[in-house]
Amino acid sequence: KAGVTQTPRYLIKTRGQQVTLSCSPISGHRSVSWYQQTPGQGLQFLFEYFSETQRNKGNFPGRFSGRQFSNSRSEMNVSTLELGDSALYLCASSLSGHGETQYFGPGTRLLVL
Amino acid sequence: GENVEQHPSTLSVQEGDSAVIKCTYSDSASNYFPWYKQELGKGPQLIIDIRSNVGEKKDQRIAVTLNKTAKHFSLHITETQPEDSAVYFCAASMDKLTFGTGTQLKVEL
Numbered sequence: 001k002a003g004v005t006q007t008p009r010y011l012i013k014t015r016g017q018q019v020t021l022s023c024s025p026i027s028g029h030r031s032v033s034w035y036q037q038t039p040g041q042g043l044q045f046l047f048e049y050f051s052e053t054q055r056n057k058g059n060f061p062g063r064f065s066g067r068q069f070s071n072s073r074s075e076m077n078v079s080t081l082e083l084g085d086s087a088l089y090l091c092a093s094s095l096s097g098h099g100e101t102q103y104f105g106p107g108t109r110l111l112v113l
Numbered sequence: 114g115e116n117v118e119q120h121p122s123t124l125s126v127q128e129g130d131s132a133v134i135k136c137t138y139s140d141s142a143s144n145y146f147p148w149y150k151q152e153l154g155k156g157p158q159l160i161i162d163i164r165s166n167v168g169e170k171k172d173q174r175i176a177v178t179l180n181k182t183a184k185h186f187s188l189h190i191t192e193t194q195p196e197d198s199a200v201y202f203c204a205a206s207m208d209k210l211t212f213g214t215g216t217q218l219k220v221e222l
Contacts, residue, residue, distance in 0.1 A: 107155075
């Protein structure tokens with residue numbers, strides 16, 4: 001079975017721009033969670049989607065948003081980028097979330113200049 | 114919300130020695146505790162997990178223990194090898210994963 005895939009792997013943007021990241025979960029997995037990883041804050045939960053609905057949300061500003069499609073693929077969007085948004089963005093999939101094993105993708109490295 | 118503390122932040126051991134990483138959590142409702150290994154340039158990889166109805170779990174050289182009363186859990190790696198060098202994260206979850214701050218493990222020859 002193919003693992004979690006994320007595109008693009010690397011991205012450079014400038015302040016004020018917006019960005020969309022994509023995540024394809026493991027086949028059959030319906031839950032997709034997104035995390036931000038930075039040296040200072042570590043791994044922080046952004047949000048979780050299940051069956052096209054946001055089921056859980058972390059403490060991030062409204063500039064961070066996401067969605068999930070009927071095939072379980074998910075995208076996250078960051079608008080009005082700030083320097084502090086530079087991070088590794090990871091998505092993880094699981095069968096149905098809620099205490100089940102989450103499998104992570106390789107991440108998208110975002111650099112905001 | 115949940116808060117997970119992890120210690121130590123760095124750990125250096127000789128090949129063949131054991132390594133122990135400890136985590137504490139704050140929310141007694143958390144019932145799932147995975148451990149992840151992250152190598153440079155890669156996403157976290159699950160190495161072992163434990164649920165709140167189990168006190169100990171072992172998989173070859175890796176074991177995890179859970180003390181629900183004290184709200185702490187530990188990762189034990191025996192007979193360490195150079196390929197065990199990586200950053201290890203603990204996490205606690207009821208509905209979403211809250212991660213510890215990570216432990217940089219270095220296994221020296």
